[in-house]
Amino acid sequence: MDLGLFTLILFGGAILAGFLGALTGLGGGVVVIPLLTLGFGVDMRYAIGAALVTSIASSSGAAAAYIKEGITNVRIGMFLEIATTTGAVLGAIIAIYLDKKYIALVFGCVLIFSALRTIIKKEQQPDYSKSTDRLAEKLKLDGSYPTAEGVVNYKVSNVATGYSLMTLAGVLSGLLGIGSGALKVLAMDTAMKIPFKVSTTTSNFMVGVTAAASAVVYLQRGYIDPGLAMPIVVGVLLGAFIGSKILPKANVRKLRLLFSVVIFFLAIMMMYNGLTGKL
8 A cells, every 4th residue: 555545544533532532431443443453564563662652642643632621530530550461461461471462452452342331321420419439538639610500519339349440441552542531421320420521531632651551661662663653643633623622612422433433343354353363
């Protein structure tokens, strides 16, 4: 394939990855890795390396806008990053020595979980002000965020459970090169009873730090190719910026349904190619 056409397609795919990552909190790697491995036949580990750089860019592009708007809970993000960073380093080390077909199978399972989670998640829960946790109170994790109807206050529950899920999310991030946003949002939205928009934006804030911890291991092993990663980074930043402007105002239910169908299809393709040795 012509180098210019290759770069153009990569750039377009990266814009889509950043856009969807900003809207769903799943991270750009969910789109970038299948694009590189299935579309261009790039080695799985190099694709993961590029996706980690992509996740850093996606997080940086969306996080700044969300913090400015007062939606992201920075205190929760910094606390839970301890868990995700530890898990990310462990996952990256495991990935270096694990056979690519097993990585593809795990990746496929995570994609299916992400797709299902995106479909069934609720936009709001009944009353966030009644949920509380002693550890959350000691760490001052409770917060508020602005809406069209005014400021909404919320209290955080099940901090220990959320912390455990974040460690697992970190391991998957390092192993698969994705932001593990599905697990991060699950931990915050469902386990810790944090409003969905706060969970999504805080997930975006955390993704960059988690990916950076994993990227160090891949960089040391030579699995990050600047020529492959740079067009993706630029596209993801643009897509994340667009997505961050849409999320606070838009109902993205239909987009999530379409996204879930595409992700499910990519998951089946990844698992099939992994089992048949085509990756």
